Amino acid sequence: MSRSFWVAALMASSLALPSAAQAATDAELAEIREQIKAMKENYEARIRALEERLKAAESAPAVVDAPPSAPAASSGAAASTLAAFNPAISVVLQGGYADLSQSPTQFGINRIQTGEDVGPGPRNFSLGESEVSFYGNVDDKFAGALTLSLTPQNTVEVEEAYGLLTALPYGVVPKFGRFFSGIGYLNEQHQHVWDFKDAPLAYQAFLAGQYTQDGGQVKWVAPTDTFLEFGAEIGNGDSFPGSSRNSNSLGAASVFAHAGDDIGANANWRAGLSYLETHAAARQATLPDTAGNLAQVSFAGTSHVAIADFVWKYAPTGNSTDTNVKVQGEYFWRRESGTLTYDSNGALGLTQAGAYSSTQSGWYLQGIWQFMPRWRVGLRYDSLDPGDPDYGINNAILATPPSHPNKATVMFDYTPSEFSRFRIQYAQSKTRPEMTDNQFFLQYILTLGAHPAHKF
Amino acid sequence: MHAFPRRLIAVLFAIATAPAHAALSVFATMPEWGALVETLGGDQVKVYVATTGLQDAHHVEAKPSLIARARNADLVVATGAELEIGWLPLVLQQAGNPKVRPGQPGYFEAAAFVTLLDKPTRLDRAEGDVHAAGDPHIQTDPRNIARVATALAARLAEVDPQNAESYRARYKAFDEKWQTAIERWQREAAPLRGVPILVQHKAFTYLIAWLGLKEVGALEPKPGVEPTVAYLSEVLATLQRQPVKMVLRAAYQGDRASQWIAERAKINAVVLPFTIGGDPEAKDLYSLFDDTIARLLKGAQ
DSSP, X not given: OHHHHHHHHHHHHHHHHHHHHHHHXXXXXXXXXXXXXXXXXXXXXXXXXXXXXXXXXXXXXXXXXXXXXXXXXXXXXXXXXXXXXXXXXXXXXXXXXXXXXXXXXXXXXXXXXXXXXXXXXXXXXXXXXXXEEEEEEOSSSEEEEEEEEEOTTSOEEEEEEEEEEOOOSTTEEEEEEEEEOSSSSGGGSXXXXXXXXXOOHHHHHHHTTOOEEEEEEEEEEOSSSSEEEEEEEEEOOOSTTSOOOOOSSOOEEEEEEEEEEEETTTEEEEEEEEEEEEEEEEEEEEEEOTTSOEEEEEEEEEEXXXXXXXXXXXXXXXXXXXOEEEEEEEEEEEEEEEEEEETTTOTTSOOEEEEEEEEEEEEEEEEEEEEETTEEEEEEEEEEEOOOOXXXXXXXXXXXXXXXXXXXXXXXXXXXXXXXXXXXXXXEEEEETTEEEEEEEEEEEEEEEOOOXXXX | OTHHHHHHHHHHHHHHTOOOOSSEEEEESSHHHHHHHHHHHGGGEEEEEOOOTTSOGGGOOBOHHHHHHHHTOSEEEEOOTTTTTTTHHHHHHHHTOGGGSTTSTTEEEGGGGSOOOOOOSXXXXXXXXXXXXXXXXXXXXXXXXXXXXXXXXXXXXHHOGGGHHHHHHHHHHHHHHHHHHHHHHHHHTGGGTTOEEEESSSOOHHXXXXXXXXXXXXXXXXXXOOOOHHHHHHHHHHHHHSOOSEEEEETTSOSHHHHHHHHHHTOXXXXXXXXXXXXXXXXXXXXXXXXXXXXXXHHHO
């Protein structure tokens, strides 16, 4: 409550500043308009005079050289920048409509604990997350970025807020603050650039959508012609599969490596390997029990997540504007061990803690085809292997029969310009053995303002 | 046993801090700048060109290969004027190479050295893909290439002072040859003066200004906005009053709109290479303009 209040207050004050500045510049604007008008008249008069002279010189050589500009050849010549000193500000508006055959309040994955904000989202019309982001250079050594997410429940979340040290040589780029971790492929990308409305099941199951690091990261790009990048991160581990622990010791650490290159002029790829370790003290999640209830469970212990990812993009002659193909897949593996408390909120009246260990995995594979400019179609298949978790003393209540959670998705979208997109998506989701959810979505994504470029 | 980690660290350090190759490593965003750097730099430079003549320079992605090359570059040569805004800033940010960051001598923007045309009077996304600084497609006028060459030769000499003399000498030779070529192209292109034309995308502002062609209209209702049949019909109607000789498009663009109008208005649809590699004839800076003018003359017949 108090956190969102302060964030909102901060935002309100930051929004108030530019409007005050604007009032001050209105007079200047009028003055500039006058100057431009005068200049225009001046130039029109000159052009008329030139036209007269041109008529007179009709017999002169056919090609008239334009007056040469005087290039400032000194190396310090200013590179053109758009936003003088203001950070680049952009807004993403999202929303849509959902028709779900199963109640989203009953969303759960058999044998896998799912954190907050996981599942298909609400039924009917709804507003998605609206994003406001600011980006700019701090000084000659640092750049900074802030992305706020305004939820439909009228709360403000800080999605990313980081500083970037850009002055180091040898391909070293440190980052600190709150940021989407560099693990996996999709994790670092903002939700509005995903090719489907929702995250793959594996991301939902193992990272509760996206893993956010509150801490620091160092990336190093190797001095090779083939792209090789290595990164390491440390953080507090507050984000799922960790939880806040009220502890001075590290809550999360990760390492990752990426490689990538072109294949001729038409195709390019990137592949990666990542590893994440997090510690949880009282991680709240939901888990279907043997009675068919969605129980609240609390986990304390350690999670190890490993991810292998790849993406391959193809466009004839390398010109993706007309048609292109993108294939991407990721494999997840997670081992957890610690203590699991069943019915941690006491809703079922059976609160009981027991030892817990599991080894689970999952993957997805998706393909997107832009078959003509602005129109794309996509397919995705999700599969999870929940393994055989050992709940210790809670086995009797939690050891549900084995199943193979999976989901098949098809989407179709139209992109009128690079700043707007409209999508239809249909999915058949079988995350609980007794339930098949037929999900139908309509979605819009609008981007306003100076939006920074998207990652590969 | 003890020596192993130390040796490993030494090796890693050597790799990490390995000096660039003896030749100056140059990352050029567009084929025309790549060719210009090669002309001015000769053996002293090693050039990597980020895009081809068949790619839409506005819509390139910040690919891994580009990050790797920018990481090792001593000099980045870009068009500027926001042409590469969708990818170059991100590539440079991820490359971890402060030498080539904007503002450093290792970052060169060609558009800073020419007079930009078509500066928009209204900056609004409702106007389509507008470039705030003006039209960035400066390479279609060879006089702009000459201006950029002057500045680029000076910049090469600045970032690689050891070979400054060689850059100066090569520039002098190039400039003489280039000015002669410009005169020849202007003579050859004399019949094009005042010829009315259509363009598919407003990409030829500088070419049109140079040769004195008369741009009657564009097929895109707003820059970068795909034309509808209704809009093309409107353009077709205006051709009744104001006939044109041909419709121009760049090699990287789809041909649907210009074919549609060319068939109905009985005019020539002319594909221009736009940059080096846009068609098989445009192999270098000279043949780029030879071919452009030959195609225009053919289209004007």
